[in-house]
Amino acid sequence: MPSTRSAGPRCAALVGPYLSGKTTLMESLLFAAGAVSRKGSVKDGNTVGDSAPEARARKMSVEVGLATAEYLGERWTFLDCPGSVELGAEAQTSLMVADVAVVVCEPVPDKAPMLAPLFKFLDDNGIPHILFINKVDSLGTQEIRVRDLMQALQAVSSRPLVLREVPTRDGDTITGYVDLVSERAYHYNPHAPSNLVEVPATVREREQTARQELLEALSDFDDSLLEQLLEDVAPDKEEIYRQLAKDLASDLIVPVFIGSAENDNGVRRLLKALRHEAPEAEAAAARLEIPLNGNIVVQVFKTYHAPHAGKLSFARVWKGTVSDGQTLGGDRVSGIYRMQGHDQHKLSSASTGEVVALGRMEHVATGEVLDDQGGKVKAPLWPDPPAPVYALAVSAEQRSDEVKLTGAIAKLAEEDPAFSVTNNADTGEIVLWGQGDIHLQLAMDRLRSKYNLPVRSRMPAVAYRETIRKPTAQHARFKRQTGGHGQFADVQVEIKPLPRGSGFAYDEKVVGGVVPRQFIPAVETGVKEYLVQGPLGFPVVDVAVTLISGQFHAVDSSEQAFKTAGRMAMSEGMPKCEPVLLEPILQVTIAAPTEFTPKVQRLITGRRGQILGFDGRPGWEGWDEVKALMPEAEVHDLIVELRSLTLGLGFFTTSFDHLAELTGRLADRAIEIRQSSVAAQ
Template sequence: MGETFSHEARARGSRLIALAGPFQCGKTTLLEAILASNKTIAKQGSVADGSSVGDASPEAREHKMSVEANIAAVDYMGDRYTFVDLPGSVEFAHEARNILPAVDAAIVVCEADERKVAALQLTLRQLEELGVPHLLFLNKIDAATIDVRDALTILQPASRAPLLLRQIPIWSNGVAVGFIDLALERAYVYREHAPSEVVEIPQGEAALEKEARYSMLERLADYDDALMEELISDIEPPRDQVFDDLTKELRGGLVVPVFIGSAERGAGVTRLLKALRHEAPGVAETRARLGVAENGPPMARVLRTTHTSHGGKLSIARVLRGDVADGQTLRSPQGEDRVSGMSRFAGAALTKVTDAKEGDVVALGRLEHAQTGDTVIADGKADIAGLATRARAPDPVHALALVVKDRKDEMRLAAAMAKLVEEDPSLIFVHDQEMSQIKLYGQGEMHLRVALERLQSRFGVTVEVSRPIVAYRETIRHKVTVRGRHKKQSGGHGQFGDVVLEVAPRERGEGFAFAERVHGGAVPRQYFSSVEAGCQDAMIHGPLGFPVVDVEAVLTDGSYHTVDSSDMAFRTAARIGMSEALGKAEPILLEPVLAVDIFVPSEAMSRATGLVSARRGQIIGFGPREGWTGWDRLEALIPEAEMDNLIVELRSATAGAGFFQSRFDHLAEVVGKQAREIVAAHSSQPARMAVG
């Protein structure tokens, strides 16, 4: 539009911009509008009808939601931008953990909806902690029913930094038909899927514009003494100075500029892009934020990993320093690989290139050692420890047990899941030997559903799912003394072992203990270890059918035969005696109980306590969540058997924002009808074979 700015011109370079924000606020639609505004695509598509560039995977199309990061690049006024559209659902929010550290800035897409403020706070807090400059795009302004300043009042609690209104809407018959840019003091009228048209500031809006602009300048003056002096002296600051302050305070995280528009109509997109062009930092600032030196060998950060059906493994990486060439050897913390094929984003498609410049986002082929979040460097000796390290995957909150429909697929299942876990480090795939189950852990019901859909569509492996088996235990109430005797004569040497065992309960969590108080050599010392092993054999499956814990066995007496006694004979005698003792000592059933920390918006606390109570939970304590305005923390003890679908109900009660962390705490006795039902159900199951 011909604006000129006096602040220092930056080296344009290629910039990486994240689109973040709560679920269903319009991030993918905004990406579509950006691509259409630059003629990167001929026509803006729609998420609803499955014609958008983003959310192109079968799973995203099926569920009409982002289930992975979408990446697309555009050229705008001589600068190259790569946009990464991050999923808004908290179940897929882990995608952002390894991407956001490497972006130059983020556009947080939101709407004036009080129900989504908690989810917005989750996004903003992550950006704040990473130090990523960010601005807000207040979307769906054409459907807004409240004043934009009232909207900021609703949204402000989500942000630590002040929200700075950069534009105000122009209303006509209750509909936002354009906006006034407070920095430029210029009015624009929206045009459907086209740049807005510059118009005179409407007569009825002039006073409101002056008031809003002064409020913006007052906020900027909090960090600029010269500007404060000008305002006090009623001196109109030069426009260049205003833009200098806007740039400095955005990059410093001192304010969060707020722009308005409608992604679906393509309204407000041009001004948003121009703000990025002039005010957002570039790769040099991002490199400094990450602690990467300006000079040194070429370096990149792996943002995502994907496995293609024909091209093998692709590492989507952002070049942080220097230039990277196809065929170059790059080292990750796990080892070295030679780049085999390199592609750059043209829109959302990939085109082959021979090298990548500083700031570019490219797909690197066959970096077999590199993992998502790794720093890779073109130097076999340079120290990369601590530079842009891989983000820790979030703790799982939901689990499923898997059984392949066709046993021939068991090996294929392991290989396919290894690739899915490499693409998505928040998935955990385990073979539980004790429970003889294959388990998949993740971030929620939809997260695991999408993973299993990919398992079937991409790798042809179909599984049946069920709830994981709870690892019940049993112990005893009383102390008993028994004799275990094993005698067998079958020609030649026989077998003879005879032991007297005193078996007693121990305190919860103390485990198994063995001791001997044998006098007069009734049982030779050489057989003590065999007696201990026999006791442990009997504890694998107690009288109720579960592993036995927290008992003590003391060998007090016995007898032996000089010819027929052996290690195996005494082990068998001890197993016989221990099994009898456990049955006589009043066995009781134990269940694992988890310590659960639940985090919810304060208004949802009563619903969270209700969920705990309905699951035989015990509330230990509650109070404000430290460092989080408007959030509470609930501490509880909940039986593991009651944890199924807790995350589903918790998110339903908190508009998708609530979450929990859990860990094993102790074993607790199960009594009455519930204990009888558990034992009966367990005894009716067929014998389980360990999964190899």
């Protein structure tokens, strides 16, 4: 190993697909570093990382989990990131502030494509990363060769994967590894440090081949090392370690380690590699182009509303030492905490490189960079929230909680920017948007448990419209006699269909003053009031109405009377115009790896979609984009089926395109649902 060095506090993010074992790995890292005396397990629901009740109920990470440990005198903060594709935004923001990422994967070649979006995000943002192949104790039983696994993984990484260890075996069992730099062999001891052994003769040839491949990969980025290889000179091991650290920091290579977090095998080796080769906080700040103005600079990467402690802003200290009570970005720090899962350990200060929670920074948002000069800016390089792909209409069970619901959803969106909310004026629904059913069910659970707010949810109503197919002329008279002045208005209107997308048009061709000028706008008002809900029960579009004649009474006519007459004319005339339902058609762009394109096309046609074409996805090698027109009613759960067909990799964006006529059974069903909804109000 290289000579020891003194480094400031550093941060490593653990990322990878669902079920790869990230939370178990963090538990093992904490155990190896002595931060916990006894390992928890995901099954038992007592790990440090998955401390949220929603995580323990689902036995999966649902938010980033923070934990700090000291290893050989150096402080590390580990960020256990969710693996579900629906919670990817949470992982991305955590990755941005990490010095290094540890990508955790299973030793299954068929699952390698699941890493492609993660590798691309890391490389696009220049984030140094190490690959940890977990669960290697299952390699032998699956008869999978490391070389085949490496080929599958390399196919989804734009950076060269550099194997750092080769496994040693006893039959089908992985018993240890040989380090390819030090050329030392180690034997695994479950839940204890590995011990040094002789390099087995059976693995020596394989070790030499793999070591040569490692050196050749490094020589691509160092002329001196290349010359030594060409001259058949054995490079100094210290030089190899230095080159590994340099290339990792520059995101030129991806070192690959193996192990089993469940049995604590290979975890201490991973810790030592992180200690000696991971860059420090200054490199991450430079990568993010953080403006280091002032004496103290911090960046918030996660907001969390604790049930009793209030708002907590998880932040990385990029420069200086922040103290409790200090003012940053115009907000006073009310408490500094080191997080161990959901447990808070109060600190008086935090220095460069540390990851802490700052209390009650009420006016600070996720992603903002704060300094002690009052500066508060959005980070220059910060990922945008993903486009929403799934929605639920939500309402409070108690009508008196509606205002409380709005505030609680706002806090959810502050904690997780992948949530968004819209108030649909057409349907009257509060619509919560997210990344999938799991994502939104988490929101429902948090509303109930954290905010004591029972809520109902349902599929959002489709914003259907209706129009007419033929014109008509309609006469309507409103006459009412009560004590004193009565009410009188008489109108004759023409109702005509307009081309699709025209909206609504109103005109008048009254001659001879049969309808006084001051009453003409009132007729238009009555017409518009009716068009909010046409004969089929939906808003009416693409209709022209012309007032052509009428009568008035010098005493009994009024604006209110002519407004009522206009509404009556529409109510009586519209059913004669062959009303027809219109459904919104969206333009949908679906992205997925090329091998899934045929499945995507069948998915589109099976949902009444019309394929417009497909092409390679810009910037994504081996991916296609399929463009199609699809009814909005077919898009609601599209993401669920799409992910099931594409190993969870497919996603899409939508935009409104046009309205199209809908007839037959589907139209009858939509009208029936609408009429039932109106009757229930």
